[in-house]
Amino acid sequence: xxxxxxxxxxxxxxxxxxxxxxxxxxxxxxxxxxxxxxxxxxxxxxxxxxxxxxxxxxxxxxxxxxxxxxxxxxxxxxxxxxxxxxxxxxxxxxxxxxxxxxxxxxxxxxxxxxxxxxxxxxxxxxxxxxxxxxxxxxxxxxxxxxxxxxxxxxxxxxxxxxxxxxxxxxxxxxxxxxxxxxxxxxxxxxxxxxxxxxxxxxxxxxxxxxxxxxxxxxxxxxxxxxxxxxxxxxxxxxxxxxxxxxxxxxxxxxxxxxxxxxxxxxxxxxxxxxxxxxxxxxxxxxxxxxxxxxxx
Numbered sequence: 001x002x003x004x005x006x007x008x009x010x011x012x013x014x015x016x017x018x019x020x021x022x023x024x025x026x027x028x029x030x031x032x033x034x035x036x037x038x039x040x041x042x043x044x045x046x047x048x049x050x051x052x053x054x055x056x057x058x059x060x061x062x063x064x065x066x067x068x069x070x071x072x073x074x075x076x077x078x079x080x081x082x083x084x085x086x087x088x089x090x091x092x093x094x095x096x097x098x099x100x101x102x103x104x105x106x107x108x109x110x111x112x113x114x115x116x117x118x119x120x121x122x123x124x125x126x127x128x129x130x131x132x133x134x135x136x137x138x139x140x141x142x143x144x145x146x147x148x149x150x151x152x153x154x155x156x157x158x159x160x161x162x163x164x165x166x167x168x169x170x171x172x173x174x175x176x177x178x179x180x181x182x183x184x185x186x187x188x189x190x191x192x193x194x195x196x197x198x199x200x201x202x203x204x205x206x207x208x209x210x211x212x213x214x215x216x217x218x219x220x221x222x223x224x225x226x227x228x229x230x231x232x233x234x235x236x237x238x239x240x241x242x243x244x245x246x247x248x249x250x251x252x253x254x255x256x257x258x259x260x261x262x263x264x265x266x267x268x269x270x271x272x273x274x275x276x277x278x279x280x281x282x283x284x285x286x287x288x289x290x291x292x293x294x295x296x
Contacts, residue, residue: 023245024293026238027254033235035261039269040227047221050098051209053228058091058202060229061236065196074196078188086181086194087201093174095205096167104164112168114147114259119176120252128184130247135291142288143253149281150259176252182240183248191240198236250292257285 037057044053076083093116100109118140124130185194215221235258243251260282267274 020246020250021293023242024250024254024289026242027246027251028257028289030235030238030242031255031258032261033231033238034255035258035263036265037228037231037235038258038262039265040224040231042266043270044221044224044228047218048215048225049209049212050102051095051206052212052214053225054094054098055203055206055209056225057228057232058199058206060225061233062196062199062203064229064233065192065199069192072190072192074193076189076193078185082181082185083189083194083197084201086178086185087198088205089174089178089181090198091202091205093171093178094202096174097171100164100168100171102164104168108165109168110151110259111147112165113172113175114151114256115144115169116172116176116179117143117249117252117256119173120179121176121249123177123180124183124248128180128248130249132249135294136249139253139288139292142284142291143256146281146284146288147256147259149284150263150278151281153275153277179243179252179255180248183243183251186240186244191237191244194240195233195236198240199233253292254289257282257289260285 041050041053041057044056048056093113097109097113100113104112121130121132121136121140125132182194182198239251239255242254246254260278263272263274263278263282266272
C-alpha cells in the first residue's frame with residue numbers, strides 16, 4: 001500500500017492537506033451538533049439545575065455509547081491515566097463554565113470560555129510539537145475578535161462578578177488542555193474509547209448535583225434532555241474522530257465555532273433575534289478557520 005512517505009513531496013503534501021481538511025470538516029459538523037446541544041441545555045435548565053443537566057448529558061451519553069459498543073474494547077492501548085485526565089479536564093471545564101454562567105452571566109462567561117483555542121495552542125506547541133507561525137497568530141486574533149462580536153454585546157461587563165470571570169477563564173484553560181490531550185490520545189486510541197471515558201468521568205464529577213433532589217420530569221423537560229444527550233454523544237464522537245486527523249491548534253478553532261451554530265438554533269427554534277453583529281462575527285470566525293487551515 002502506498003503511504004504519504006512513499007510519495008513525492010508535492011503529492012505527500014496534497015495528501016496530508018486532504019487528511020487535515022477531512023478532520024476539520026468533521027469537527028465543523030461536530031460544532032453544529034454541540035451548538036444544538038447548548039440550545040437544548042438552555043431549554044432544560046429552565047426546569048432543572050444546570051449541574052443536573054450536565055449529569056444527564058454525561059450519563060445518558062455514556063449509556064448510549066455502551067449500548068452501541070458492539071464488542072469494542074474499553075481497554076486503552078496506552079496508559080489509563082492520560083485517558084482519565086482527558087475526562088477530568090473536560091468534565092472540570094464544563095462544571096466551572098456552568099458556575100461562571102451563574103455568577104458572571106452567559107454573555108461574559110461564554111466570551112471568556114471560548115478563548116480556549118489560545119490555551120490549546122499553548123499546550124500543543126509547548127508539549128505536542130505542533131508549529132506556531134504568524135498565520136496561526138492572526139487566525140487566533142481573528143477568532144477572538146469574532147467571538148467578541150458574536151457574544152460581546154450580550155456580556156454585562158458592568159455587573160460581572162470577578163469570581164465568575166475568573167471561573168470562565170479557568171474553564172477556558174481546562175477546555176483548551178482537554179482538546180490538546182484528546183488530540184494526543186487519538187494517536188493511539190479510538191474516538192469511541194476517548195469519548196466513553198470522557199462521559200464516564202464527567203458523570204462521576206457531576207453526580208453530586210443529584211443530592212439537591214430532582215425536579216418533576218415533565219414531557220417538555222424529557223424532550224429537552226433527550227436532545228441534550230443525543231446531540232452531545234454525536235457531537236463529541238465527531239470531535240474526537242476529527243482530532244485523529246487535524247492538529248489540535250486548528251481543530252480547536254473549528255470546534256469553538258459552536259457558539260455561532262448555537263445562536264442560529266436559538267433564532268430558529270426559540271425565536272431569538274439573529275442580529276447583524278452575530279452574522280458579522282460568524283463571517284470573521286469563518287475567516288479565522290480558513291486562515292488556520294490554510295497554513296502549512
